Amino acid sequence: MKSYFYIISLLVVLASCESVIDVDIPHEPPKLVVNTLINPDSVIQVRISQSQYILDESNFKKVNNATVSIFEEGVLKEQLTKTQEDGVYISQFKPQIGKSYTLTAEAPNFTSIEATTFLDPKVPIEEIALDSTIEVNGSFCVDDSCITYYQVYYKVGLTLQDPGNEPNYYSTVAYVKRHYIYETQNPDGSYRIDTLEYIEQLYLFSNDVSVALAEFDLDGGGYWGEEILFSDETFDGQTYTFDFEIESGFDSHNKAEEIIFVLKHLSEAQYEYQISKELQNWNDGNPFAEPVPVYNNIKNGFGIFAGYSADTKVEKP
């Protein structure tokens, strides 16, 4: 829908003038803010900060004197330990699939907050179908040593078995593991070839019908980002192949060894949060759109406390 937006923006810019005005917005006492996603593969890390008046624009103050507790199935599991990092509290245990977790935090001068989530089982990646097109982008030679640049397009089909009779929410991310081959100098002055392994997150593109935010880039007819959210609205209980594309540039010194695909099974809260957050950013500054409230599941506070479980599959390109 960008095209119409451009034309209107043009009109507005041509004609509009700005003036600073006073709006009487009431000051409200700050509230505790927590943004935590839990998963069975990691300990729980919580950052507590505080909300501020809309016209204040300092960095968000972190809260270091809070008591943060996690309850498993309603029973106190652990009181989190404050770390060195500003406002960060950490657990010793890793949450388990199939259990509910409640987070509470209290701090002097703040209303205590509470939030609950449930850790859904992972949905395994049944299969990855990779179809690649390699283009040579050109080469660069110094003396007789040449580097060739490639651009690879992968069409990916990620197959999953959706649990039936319930809404399920997913997201997918992909990483590439590369070996960077380089020449380095030995202490004796001679040269040797060395390799360095590193992981890089890939950009994904999808116009699969299940993509949550596909309408956002209607001009391109799809969604483009590091993480793509989708739901089983169109394939509840079926075996489904989610289609997307990735694009990766590399040169002959810098080859992709592995592509790592991650399928996250999200709680509804995380899905709602991420979508509403993206929508808020998207609509911000658009004079024609109604502002979007971001999903919030923190009682008496702000933020998100939600769980996901992830399955990973590694492919050799």
Place this chain on the structure above:
Amino acid sequence: MKQLFTQLLLFIFTSAAFAQNYTISGYIKEQSSSESLIGANVFDKNTLRGSSSNTYGFYSLTLPSDTITLIYSYVGYGPQVIKFYLDADTTINMELSSNALLEEIVIRADEAEAIQEITQMSAISVPIEQIKSLPAFLGEVDVMKVLQLLPGVQSGSEGSSGLYVRGGGPEQNLILLDGVPVYNASHLFGFFSVFNPDAINNVQLIKGGFPARYGGRLSSVIDISMKEGNMKEFHGEGSIGLVASKLTLEGPIKKDKTSFIVSGRRTYIDLIARPLIKASTDGEETVGYYFYDLNAKINHKFSDKDRLYLSAYLGDDKGYSFYNDQYDYGSEINNYEEEISLRWGNITSALRWNHVYTPKLFSNVTLTYSRYRFDTRAEETNKTIRNGEQTTEYFRWLYFSGINDLAAKIDFDFIPSPNHYVRFGANTIYHTFSPGALNVKENVVNEITLGSDKTYATEYATYIEDDIEVNKWIKVNAGLHFSGFLVNGKSYTSLQPRISSRFLLSENMSLKASYVKMAQFIHLLTNSGIGLPTDLWVPTTEKIKPQQAHQVALGLARNFDGKYEVSIEGYYKTMDNLLEYKEGASFVGIGSEWQNKVEVGDGRSYGGELLIQKKEGKTTGWLGYTLSWTNRQFDNLNFGKRFPYKFDRRHDLSLALVHHWKSHIDLSLAWVYGTGNAVTLPRASYLGLEQYSGGFYEDETYYYGERNSFRMKDYHRLDLSIAFRKQKKWGERTWTFGIYNTYSRRNPFYLDLGYDDNGDRTFVQYSLFPVIPSFSYSFKF
């Protein structure tokens, strides 16, 4: 209910039967052009009985055999008096002349059917000449913007031509162009409306107390009649303005038998801008925008009893950008072309047949076709020649939505006696909704179409109403409107009682009261405050129920010496099954069904309106004031709490004046004042989910609190215009100079977060139009 009907019919027929009565009938027309005069009065001075002409200029008056003195009158026209002995049914086609206008003939209140006499309340007719005389934005005369100056009608965002009538949305207006509903009445994102004033004969707005003959929308009826075309002489008029030029031609094809009118208008910013943009981008890029509309009508008079009209409207808006890039590396030649366009427009067409069965029974049959369409497309072609071998990549992306209607309608006017004016009829509309589909074509071979399926629906209605003069003091318009909607095997029906009445309190003053129930089977999905083409018309479905409204209104109407008409009205209105997008959804995507993206809720609106209107003399115009409250409630929006509607406007004041200063100079003025629009603003901010994108950054999230809980600053604006007319050998020319927003008030358009001069965060108000002068040249021959 059935009993009531029989009694009603019995009453009508018996009351018509007992005296030796004869009927005078015919058409009331404008003298020089034979255009129908709509709502002109005919009145017998001796019996004090009268009637008025309908949309086609037809009238019928049944009186006892006696010497009668008929006075024909119409506001702004010299009255005609005929005296004769009535002893047979008589046809009189009367022509009134406006030439007498400047001689200031005062029609006395008891000679014309004045405001306190009629049962219809909450209705206003604005003469087209007055519409044309008032100041116009960029010199483009706009019917809808003049209607915004009336009490009970709010304008939307600055410059927009959308109408918000008594708390209703713009989709709740039944905009009829020669009896055909127009879905999107806006050009250029709402800055102009689609109606070319040169082709219009009459405009009537009804805000409440709807007669049973109208249906299908909740909040208003805007009944626009196109001119029929001059039956006597060939004439033309046109104008050249800053934004657009227009030309209208009309005349007889066969004198007094067949006439035509054609009218066209086009904007030309793009024609001027195109070479400039091309030059500044080395010919690589072209961007443009234009709109046009065309009206055409032919009518043929077979006899005094039969008349046929064929009318059509065609209008489109188009915005486009074209980009071309080429490079030549010797071994590789590349040519890239990209075209993006968006286009929307209406077509309406109507074939109408008037037939006079008896002097007391008039009928009209209408067949119509209309289409509203919106499409936006992007096309890319990338041609590469490498080593003599050509490869072409092609991508086309096309999104379209629209609504097509085929309709048939029959209406009867039955005027058995001066005490009754019965209207009855039936109509059916076959709708085809295309609520958004996407077609993607890649490299010729791949073509996919996605989106919501087309929906077919049949809407039908039947009605009967009678305007009954119970006695000298009491007059009642009672009617029933029954409508239904068939969609996907599901059927909805609605029986809507309509009643309005007036009680004369004195010769000059009456009390009026009305109650109406309205139903609407189509919805508009919109997330904008202006009439954007992306607004999507969708039908009532199995899941989404029809919109429904109840409205009561109570008012006083008083006439001061026939010079001023004053009306005060209060109303209370409820609206059910209103649609809004879910929070965050702003445009119906392709993957998901639109029905999953909407919330259903209700609305309430109440308030009071004052209108002081001066229809004659050197200075004419009106002062309108509205005090109103409008809100909405949706279970899943704003935490289920009732919130103010975006265009909830506590105070709204408008003054519109036209002054004939000298015989060749007209001055006009419009001043509007309104409480600021309701707006949702962030109250607090907090840290969002931490994002890692190359590095950690703190992402700010806004907390908004309740919807529309803040107000923008008040809106006020003064527009002025002066017109100099001069008679030439060939006709008349007029220079019109106008000033929009004369004192350059910075009116709020929207508010956003920004920074002040010290770099501190603050709210910034964006305003659209400062003072804008304009001029236009128009001619008439």
